[in-house]
Amino acid sequence: MQSVILIGYSGHAYSVINIFTADRWLLAGYMDDEEKKANPFDLSYLGSEKNVETLRWHRDTLFFVAVGNNHARRKITQFLQENRILIANAVHPSASVNGIVAANAGVMIGINAAVNALAEIHEGVICNTGCVIEHECIINKFAHIAPGAVLAGNVSIGEETFIGANAVIRQGVTIGRNVTVGAGSVIIHDIPDNMVVAGNPGRPLNKTSN
Numbered sequence: 001m002q003s004v005i006l007i008g009y010s011g012h013a014y015s016v017i018n019i020f021t022a023d024r025w026l027l028a029g030y031m032d033d034e035e036k037k038a039n040p041f042d043l044s045y046l047g048s049e050k051n052v053e054t055l056r057w058h059r060d061t062l063f064f065v066a067v068g069n070n071h072a073r074r075k076i077t078q079f080l081q082e083n084r085i086l087i088a089n090a091v092h093p094s095a096s097v098n099g100i101v102a103a104n105a106g107v108m109i110g111i112n113a114a115v116n117a118l119a120e121i122h123e124g125v126i127c128n129t130g131c132v133i134e135h136e137c138i139i140n141k142f143a144h145i146a147p148g149a150v151l152a153g154n155v156s157i158g159e160e161t162f163i164g165a166n167a168v169i170r171q172g173v174t175i176g177r178n179v180t181v182g183a184g185s186v187i188i189h190d191i192p193d194n195m196v197v198a199g200n201p202g203r204p205l206n207k208t209s210n
């Protein structure tokens with residue numbers, strides 16, 4: 001049985017725990033800035049990942065950065081990599097994965113998510129519950145595709161971009177980096193970097209710096 005240590009232990013981590021448990025991994029504990037008051041999965045607290053000595057103590061175990069915020073997830077992942085810590089992927093057994101998923105790269109693929117032919121899922125990406133990522137889509141590093149979102153064929157999503165729950169992206173659309181797409185939006189045109197867009201059809205709400 002493989003074992004994994006989580007970094008982060010709140011809402012997003014709970015979904016990640018569900019995935020690892022369904023895939024029969026052993027959860028060796030969690031790391032966070034401090035011990036959490038809530039411990040619904042009865043995990044052991046192993047200290048802060050910022051303490052390099054503590055981190056290296058566990059270097060024979062795989063880690064997973066279970067942090068929903070895209071930018072924070074990237075920062076922590078980079079820190080782990082600098083310290084030669086090995087990172088797992090979390091793929092729920094119910095997910096249908098036919099694309100190309102970066103190996104050992106902190107990718108999460110949730111319950112009933114579908115990744116179709118030749119889609120690329122890069123490092124640190126979250127493909128959340130029931131999302132559909134169609135053929136030849138490219139999901140760049142540390143993006144998050146929220147539950148139920150549908151990306152038609154050949155869509156490209158920039159680094160650290162967030163696609164809200166149940167959003168629909170028309171085929172061939174390119175969405176830049178650090179973009180937020182509101183829940184339920186329908187995106188039919190390309191979106192430049194650093195925008196917040198929402199609605200049907202999606203329109204800018206304002207400029208963001210996430």
Ligand SMILES: CC(=O)SCCNC(=O)CCNC(=O)[C@H](O)C(C)(C)COP(=O)(O)OP(=O)(O)OC[C@H]1O[C@@H](n2cnc3c(N)ncnc32)[C@H](O)[C@@H]1OP(=O)(O)O
Nearest residue numbers: 128146147163164165180181182183184185197198199205
């Ligand atoms: C497992 C998980 O939980 S993963 C997380 C899933 N969560 C989501 O998908 C939520 C995504 N977030 C959203 O949709 C947010 O509403 C955002 C990011 C688009 C905007 O949030 P905020 O900046 O806080 O905007 P705020 O709520 O103040 O609304 C601003 C305006 O945009 C409109 N608006 C906000 N969200 C949306 C939306 N999804 N679709 C259409 N219009 C929207 C509001 O009605 C409001 O309009 P008004 O100014 O005419 O009253």
